[in-house]
Amino acid sequence: MSLYRCASTCRLRLHAGLTRLADQSSCSSAACSIPPRLGYVRRPYSSQHEGDPRLEDLDTEIHDKYALIREHYATPKHPIVLAHGLLGFAELSLAGSWLPPIHYWRGITEALRANGIEVITATVPPSGSIEQRAAKLGEYIAEVAQGKDVNIIAHSMGGLDARYMISQLQPNNVKVCSLTTVASPHWGSAFADFLLDEIGPERLPHFYKFIEGVGMDTGAFQQLTQKYMTNTFNAKTPDDPSVRYFSYGARMDVPPLFSPFRLSHRIMTQNEGPNDGLVSVASSKWGNYKGTLVGVSHLDLINWTNRFRFTMRKLMGQGPTFNAIAFYLDIADMLAKEDL
Template sequence: MISRLKPPNVKVLSLTTVASPHRGSAFADYLMETIGSSNLTRIYAAMESFGLETEAFAQLTRNYMNNNFNPKTPDLEGVRYFSYGASLDPTFFSIFRPSHNIIKRLEGALNDGLVSVPSSKWGVYKGTLVGVSHLDLINWTNRVKWLFWSLTGKKRKFNGVAFYLDIADMLAKEGL
C-alpha cells in the first residue's frame, strides 16, 4: 500500500512489522518443494473448501520475496521503517517444532516456527522477542498451555497486547 498503491489523501509516516517474512520463509520453500506443483491444485481446492486462503504459500517463498515482491515494492522516501523478529525453542509437543527445525536446517537461523529472524529484519531492527512463537505474536496461543501454566504457578512469558501497546508508545516517542 505504501509504495505501490499510494492512496491519495493518506500520509503514511511509518511501518512497523513483527516477524514478517521480508525475505521469505524457508518453510514456505520446503512446503512448495514437498507438495510439488502437480499436487498443489488439489491441496488448494481442499484448503479453500474449508475457507482457507492459498495464494500466500507461493508468495512467501524466498525466491518470490527476493526476486519479485521486494524489487517491485521499494521503501518510500519519508516513511520510517521498523521491524521486530521472534525466536522460539519449541518443546517436544509444540506444533511449531517440525517447521522450526526445517527453517533451522535450511537457513541456520533463529526463528519463531514460521519466519527466521534474518528474514524479519527491515528498516531499523528493534529486536528479537525470545521464546515467542508466530502465533504468540497475535495472542493466539494454546489455551491448554496457559491453563497448565496457571495450575503449575507459571506465568505467560509474552503478552501480545502489552507488546503492541509498547510499539504504539515507541512510535509516539519517535514523533510518529
Template sequence: MLLLHRTALRRRCVSPFSSTICLRKARLHASPRLSKQEPPKETKSKDPRLSNISTDLIEDEFAVLKSSYQVPKYPIILAHGLLGFDELRLGGANLPGIEYWYGITQALAAKGVEVITSAVPPSGSIERRAGKLAEAIEERARGKAVNIIAGLDSRYMISRLQPPNVKVLSLTTIATPHRGSSFADYLFTQIGMTNIPKIYKAMEYFGLETGAFSQLTREYMASSFNPRTPDVEGIRYYSYGAQFEPHFLSVFRKSHDVIAQIEGANDGMVSVESSRWGDYKGTLNHVSHLDLINWSNRLRWYFWELTGKKKKNFNAIAFYLSIADMLAKEGL
C-alpha cells in the same frame, strides 16, 4: 635408524635417574602414537542455528504491563497476515465471535489509542490484499495520517499503490517473512508441482483464494517482490522478530525444525533473519508465532496461575502497548 637413535640416547644417560628420563624420551621418539602433535584447528559450525543467534534478544521487557504508556498522535491500523481475519463467527450471528487481535484492540483503546482493524482476503495475493487494505484505510481513517502494524501487503500498498487518500507515517512489521520462508519452499517440494493445481482447485471450491502461497517462497521474495517494492522515503519502517524452541507436542515442531536447519532461529513460521526490515527493534525470545497475537498466551497464563509459576516472559498486550508508546515518543 631407530636403533641407532635409541643407542645414542642411552649413551647420554649417566645416572639411574637420568637413565629413566632418557628411556621415556626414547619411547616418545619411537612411538608415533605418543609423539606430540599439533592441536586440531577449531572449525566453525555449519549449523545455521548457531551462526545467526541474535545479539539483540528481548527477554522480559514485555512481561508485564507498565503503569503508563504514551499515546501516539495518529491512529494505529492493525491488519492481519496470511489466513488471518478480523472476527470469525463459527457459531453464527447469535454467538460471540473469535477476534484475531484478542484483547489487543481493547487494551489500546482503553489507553486512549485510536485503533482501526482491517480485514483483507486471508489467502489472496499480496497485491489483492494491498488493494483491500488501501480501501479500508481510506474509508475508516477518513483522511487522517496513520501508523500501520501489518506485513507485506502494507509494504506493497505504500511502495507500489501509493493511494492518494492514504497518508502513512510508519509501518511496523512483526515476524513478517520479508525474505520468504524455507518452510514454504519445503511444502511446495513435498507436495510436488504436479499436485499443486489440484490442491488449489479444492481450496477455490471452498471459496479460498490461493495467490498468497507461492509468494511466500524465498525465491519469489528475493527475485521479484523485494526488488520492485522499495521503501518509500519519509516513511519509518520498524520491525521485530521472534524465536523459541518448541516442545515435543508443539504444532510448530516440524516447521520450526525445517526453518532452523536452513535459516536459523525462528518463531515456528518466520525466521529472525527474514523478519529484519528497516529499523530492527529486537528479537522476542521464547515467543512463538501464535504468542504474538495473544492466542496461545491466554492458555499459558491460565496454566501459570494454576501451577503458581511466576515466570511470564511475554505479554502480547504489553507488547502492543509498548509499540504505541514507541510511536508516540517518535512523534507519530
C-alpha cells in the same frame, strides 16, 4: 500521555480491565495465521542475507521486557491500523449469535483504545495475493481513516501487504507515517519452500483447485518463498523515504509435543536458524530492527497463547515472560516518542 487519565478510582478500574484482557489466554488453534510458502531452498541461514544493509543492525534479544503491563504509556498522535497475516481476519463468527466472535488481535484492540488510540482493524482477503490484499488494505484505510495520517502495525504477511501498498499502490487519501512489522517474512520462508516441494509440481494444480473449491484464494502461497521474496518482491518494492519502517522478530525454543509448530520449527531451524515457528528472525528484519522476542511463538504475538502451557507455568511458580498486550502498548509508546 498516560494510560490512566482519570481519578484514582478510574485508573484502578482501567488497570484491572487491561490486566484481565492480558491474562486471558487464547485458542491454541493454528488456524489464525499460518503462512504456507514455496520452493525449498537449502542454504546456511547465517549467510542467506549477507551484504544487505538493512540487516547490519546488531541483534537485540528481548527476554522479559513485555512480561507485565506498565502503569504509563504514551499515546501516538495518529491512528493505528492493525493489519493481519495470512488466513487472518479482524473478527470471525463461527456460530452466529450462539458463540462470541473470535478476534485476531485478541484483547489488543481494546487495550490500545483504552489508552486513547484510534484503532482501525483492517480486513483483507485471507489467502489472496500480496497485490490483492494490499489493494483492499488501501481501500479500507481510505474509507475508515477519512484522510487522517496513520501508523500501521502488521503481523506476519500483513507487513508485506503494507509495504506493497505504500511503495506501489500509493492510494489516494491514504498517508502512512510509519510501518511496524511483527514477524513478517520479508525474505520468505524455508517452510513455505518445504511445503510446496512436498506437494510437488504435479499435484499443485489439484491442491489449488481444492482450495479454490472451498471459496479461498491461492495467490498468497506461491509468493512466500525465499526466492520470490528475495529476488522479485523486495527488488520491486522499495521503501518510501517519507515512511518510518520498524520491525520485530521472535524465536521460540523447541516446541512441546502437541505444538502445531513442531515440524515447521524444525525445518526452519535447519535452514534459516532461530524462528517463531513460522517466520525466522532473519526474515523478520526490515528497516529499523527493534529486537528479537525470546521464547515467543507466532501465535503468542497476537495473544493466542496456549492456555494449558500458561496454566502449567503458573502451577510451577513461573511467571509470564511475554504479554502481547504489553508488547503492542509499548509499540504505541515507541511511536509516540518518535512523534508519530
